Amino acid sequence: MTTSPRHPASEGEIGARQAVMALCAEASRTDLEAALSVLDTPAAADLRPPETGLVMASGRIGGDGRPFNLGEVSVTRAAIRLADGPAGFAYHLGRDRTKARLAAILDALWQDPDRRARVEAALAPAARRLAADRQQAARRTAATRVDFLTLARGDD
Amino acid sequence: MYVAVKGGEAAIDNAHRLLAEARRGDPAVPELSVAQIREQMALLVDRVMTEGSLYDPDLAALALKQARGDVVEAVFLVRAYRTTLPRFGASAPVDTGTMAVERRVSATFKDLPGGQVLGPTFDYTHRLVDFALAADTASEPAAEAEPRADAGTCPRVTDLLAQDGLIEASPPDDGAPVGDLTREPVDYPADRALRLQALARGDEGFVLGLAYSTQRGYGRTHPFVGEIRVGAVAVEFVPEELGFAVPLGRVRLTECQMVNQFKGSGAAAPQFTRGYGLSFGQSERKAMAMALVDRALRAEELGEPVASPAQDQEFVLAHCDSLQATGFVEHLKLPHYVDFQAELELVRRLRAEFERKTETVEMQEAAE
Numbered sequence: 001m002t003t004s005p006r007h008p009a010s011e012g013e014i015g016a017r018q019a020v021m022a023l024c025a026e027a028s029r030t031d032l033e034a035a036l037s038v039l040d041t042p043a044a045a046d047l048r049p050p051e052t053g054l055v056m057a058s059g060r061i062g063g064d065g066r067p068f069n070l071g072e073v074s075v076t077r078a079a080i081r082l083a084d085g086p087a088g089f090a091y092h093l094g095r096d097r098t099k100a101r102l103a104a105i106l107d108a109l110w111q112d113p114d115r116r117a118r119v120e121a122a123l124a125p126a127a128r129r130l131a132a133d134r135q136q137a138a139r140r141t142a143a144t145r146v147d148f149l150t151l152a153r154g155d156d
Numbered sequence: 157m158y159v160a161v162k163g164g165e166a167a168i169d170n171a172h173r174l175l176a177e178a179r180r181g182d183p184a185v186p187e188l189s190v191a192q193i194r195e196q197m198a199l200l201v202d203r204v205m206t207e208g209s210l211y212d213p214d215l216a217a218l219a220l221k222q223a224r225g226d227v228v229e230a231v232f233l234v235r236a237y238r239t240t241l242p243r244f245g246a247s248a249p250v251d252t253g254t255m256a257v258e259r260r261v262s263a264t265f266k267d268l269p270g271g272q273v274l275g276p277t278f279d280y281t282h283r284l285v286d287f288a289l290a291a292d293t294a295s296e297p298a299a300e301a302e303p304r305a306d307a308g309t310c311p312r313v314t315d316l317l318a319q320d321g322l323i324e325a326s327p328p329d330d331g332a333p334v335g336d337l338t339r340e341p342v343d344y345p346a347d348r349a350l351r352l353q354a355l356a357r358g359d360e361g362f363v364l365g366l367a368y369s370t371q372r373g374y375g376r377t378h379p380f381v382g383e384i385r386v387g388a389v390a391v392e393f394v395p396e397e398l399g400f401a402v403p404l405g406r407v408r409l410t411e412c413q414m415v416n417q418f419k420g421s422g423a424a425a426p427q428f429t430r431g432y433g434l435s436f437g438q439s440e441r442k443a444m445a446m447a448l449v450d451r452a453l454r455a456e457e458l459g460e461p462v463a464s465p466a467q468d469q470e471f472v473l474a475h476c477d478s479l480q481a482t483g484f485v486e487h488l489k490l491p492h493y494v495d496f497q498a499e500l501e502l503v504r505r506l507r508a509e510f511e512r513k514t515e516t517v518e519m520q521e522a523a524e
Binding site: 014018021022025026051052053054055056057058059060061062063064065066067068069070071072073074075077079089091092093094095134136137138139140141142143144145146148 | 209215241247250251253256327336337348352390400432
């Protein structure tokens with residue numbers, strides 16, 4: 001299986017595709033259903049039925065050294081092809097096969113330059129919600145930051 | 157004589173039905189949902205993920221429900237589940253330097269870029285039972301504050317020390333394949349990567365006890381917590397069919413950088429050495445214990461005498477896995493009728509011999 005050969009991917013394009021994949025991975029199934037509901041989507045056939053498996057997650061000794069195997073993560077993947085051409089893929093943490101398939105459809109739609117803007121617009125509400133969640137988490141964390149007071153000792 | 161025993165089937169079936177009812181408890185009390193366990197027993201879920209060696213909060217929560225809250229049983233369920241799944245491959249190593257920090261403290265430097273951030277911690281609580289929690293009272297909403305400019309960048313404390321050569325560097329990534337104890341049995345001596353994998357999935361109680369033993373003098377390492385950080389990091393995987401890194405989502409991890417003394421040797425100038433701990437979820441105690449034992453297990457590499465249990469890698473690695481340990485300990489309760497029958501015969505024979513000898517001695521003494 002390969003991605004659509006019609007559009008040889010540039011590095012910038014891969015980065016943009018990864019960003020949409022990351023968004024779909026973090027979004028909820030409901031988010032993806034909502035996005036697809038406003039898009040005109042041709043029929044999608046499974047290239048590979050959604051499947052749950054494992055990916056061994058590794059860390060690095062000392063955080064930046066030699067890798068070591070930390071433990072596995074459950075991952076669900078899906079691969080589809082739209083009736084009018086492009087193939088789409090998804091690999092997500094967790095075991096939600098329905099969600100992975102929805103993300104694979106969105107990945108395929110996104111690869112079509114004529115549909116890209118509409119896909120991104122459809123996913124924008126999920127992106128905004130996730131950004132707001134992250135911002136709130138950062139604000140809550142910031143409130144627990146320690147402000148050390150230096151107590152003056154002696155005369156000087 | 158031993159006769160094969162059958163007939164346990166009905167008893168076993170009924171025991172399992174009884175277990176299901178016991179698991180549910182009093183039906184007048186509302187049943188726990190998996191989501192409730194995931195959200196409200198989060199640190200327990202993190203422990204099951206860490207020791208089950210599988211990051212999947214919903215699965216760990218379900219396993220805990222099925223196991224009636226028994227951690228080792230839940231770990232058993234998670235480990236059994238993973239054997240039913242294909243492995244797609246290995247992730248790119250996660251970069252804890254890019255962690256979205258929820259908590260980050262250092263015991264070695266007060267002022268450091270990114271700051272000391274307490275996050276949700278039991279530290280500094282009074283450990284008094286809060287009876288208000290029994291009354292379902294809603295808690296005060298968390299405070300919020302504007303993150304400071306440097307909040308997003310938390311350099312590792314070990315990097316700050318490394319700038320002056322005061323601390324050893326991490327072992328470099330030489331591209332060599334990384335051992336995986338779920339695929340190959342451990343060969344001794346095991347390298348540090350393999351030891352860290354074993355410790356990461358090791359029983360928290362066992363690893364904690366070993367870590368404590370090093371503090372009490374059984375392989376002392378003079379540790380300081382350089383840094384503990386908790387937060388989400390992205391996991392990426394390169395599928396063959398795509399050829400580029402696909403973001404799988406984010407996992408919450410706890411990392412501990414332990415900074416330890418090293419007085420140097422003929423070949424190396426004195427500098428600080430390091431122990432490293434990394435675990436799934438918020439599992440600070442585990443990450444700290446892991447880092448202490450990691451450092452203790454480096455004794456031979458650093459030319460220190462190997463004299464204590466925490467420094468003996470075969471002792472540590474062969475006994476830290478709760479599933480292996482429970483398997484061998486708990487198998488003792490299964491029928492050993494044949495084994496025991498043989499032992500019984502042997503003891504009877506030995507006793508008969510003993511009595512015969514004693515009688516002979518008594519008769520000789522009487523004759524003299």
